[in-house]
Amino acid sequence: MAKGITIVADSNIASLNDFFNDATLGQLSGQTVKIIPVAGRDIDAKLLSEVQPDILLIRSVTQVNEALLAENHSVQFVGSATIGTDHVDQDYLAMRNITFANAAGCSKHSVAQYVLTAILTIRPNYWQQPVTLGIIGLGNIGSTLAQYANDLGWQVLGYDPLLPSSTINNASLEKVLSQSNAVSLHVPLTSEKVDSDAKGSDYPTRHLINAETLAMMPADTILINSARGPVVNENDLKNDIALTGRQVVLDVFEHEPTVADSLIAKLKIATPHIAGYTLEGKLRGTQIIYDALCEKLGIIPAQSMSNLLPLNLFLWSELKAHPDRLSKFYDMMQDNASLRSKISGENPDKQVNGPDFDGLRRDYHLRREWQS
């Protein structure tokens, strides 16, 4: 009897059992598949030492590094059903000869639609008037957002120092910040390169938005962060808002999953890291890591997300024709209210506690991604 395949997986990964089972993974070798679903923050070194799984499937809340895997000698594949990879020490995995896959691009449309919804919820007149949209980071999400902006006839000012100049990568950071009606952040979380450390960046994004860069932005320029919380220095942001009255939308937070009320109270819109949380975005994330695992195992994928998607009637073309239907496509203020309803405690420690923030994400009713 061939040894079975044991998988430890973040229980917040969409449709785990549909993608990872005897039929979808064991059809060649006759192997049985055992999935152990665990809350992402509870996947720890003790668990991996005791269970010794073959495969580890995670999302962004599990830090994958030497501390997690030092006592584990069985994992051969790590899949993160997310775009961001700042929670994974990829150099360590490579040194351990552990295959790694993330879900690049999986929720690019979902996040771009989140940003459009934020801007048009705050300023519905932007449906009809010329807008300059600043985009910092022009990869999968930033470039997708630029497509939607162009579709609305908006001008795009884009800044991405790691990509060649283009029709959207067309401005300095200063120009994007100083000449846009709204600025949206779509960069990975990276730190200063130290010596030959491959993990660092020549263009680090940690605290990219700080007192100096905020001062370059006119007071009425909207700022939206749906990238990673630490891209924005939150103390500097609070001071900027107090000074300028800036309208700011945050989906990610520097000290997530804890979020201080002293910050939330200053925000125009605050949501619990759900910009990518559509059914399509999450299923695509699972599909991509499933396909990568099949490639590792040398088998043909036997499951497709198309089998799992109900009819989707949300059409971007319809919304463009009927902007008044935006709240029926995505009522972002409901997510804003849900997060604010979780604020507890007494000043000066009023905050959203971590378990409540995580609960909002775990129980989130997945939106539908607008189809073109």
Ligand SMILES: NC(=O)c1ccc[n+]([C@@H]2O[C@H](COP(=O)([O-])OP(=O)(O)OC[C@H]3O[C@@H](n4cnc5c(N)ncnc54)[C@H](O)[C@@H]3O)[C@@H](O)[C@H]2O)c1
């Ligand atoms: N809030 C959410 O639900 C959510 C969902 C998906 C992704 N994200 C975050 O969004 C980030 C971006 O996603 P993506 O799919 O566009 O990633 P991507 O890797 O396709 O693109 C990121 C781009 O940022 C650029 N970049 C890097 N450093 C920069 C800097 N200092 N200044 C300007 N540009 C810089 C890179 O050159 C790249 O083109 C992810 O890394 C993830 O952290 C958040």
Ligand SMILES: O=C(O)[C@H](O)[C@H](O)COP(=O)(O)O
């Ligand atoms: O990087 C991404 O794909 C998104 O930020 C995603 O939402 C990760 O967050 P998670 O749902 O895994 O906590």
